[in-house]
Amino acid sequence: RNKKFSDKYKLKYPLGSDEGKNCDKLGIWIEKSMYGRKYMGIERSTFLIGPDSELLKEWRKVKVPGHAQEVYDFLKSLST
Numbered sequence: 001r002n003k004k005f006s007d008k009y010k011l012k013y014p015l016g017s018d019e020g021k022n023c024d025k026l027g028i029w030i031e032k033s034m035y036g037r038k039y040m041g042i043e044r045s046t047f048l049i050g051p052d053s054e055l056l057k058e059w060r061k062v063k064v065p066g067h068a069q070e071v072y073d074f075l076k077s078l079s080t
Contacts, residue, residue: 028060046071 002015023029028043046059046067057074059067 048074 005011006015023042026045026047028045029040030043032039032041032043043060044062044064046062047055048057048071050056056078059070
């Protein structure tokens with residue numbers, strides 16, 4: 001799924017997978033609730049990882065509107 005997304009938008013960097021072990025390691029496999037029904041699911045999150053595999057920034061409980069701009073602004077601040 002991520003490969004198809006990367007290809008579509010011609011991204012020049014790898015995307016992490018939102019499957020299994022990575023979710024557990026990142027602590028994003030959480031109990032959720034919708035209409036009173038509880039279930040396990042992925043917390044929408046963004047992790048920015050540097051070239052040396054260091055976690056530079058994480059955003060938890062991401063809301064889509066404005067998030068891309070927030071990530072862009074953070075990246076921009078790194079280069080100044």
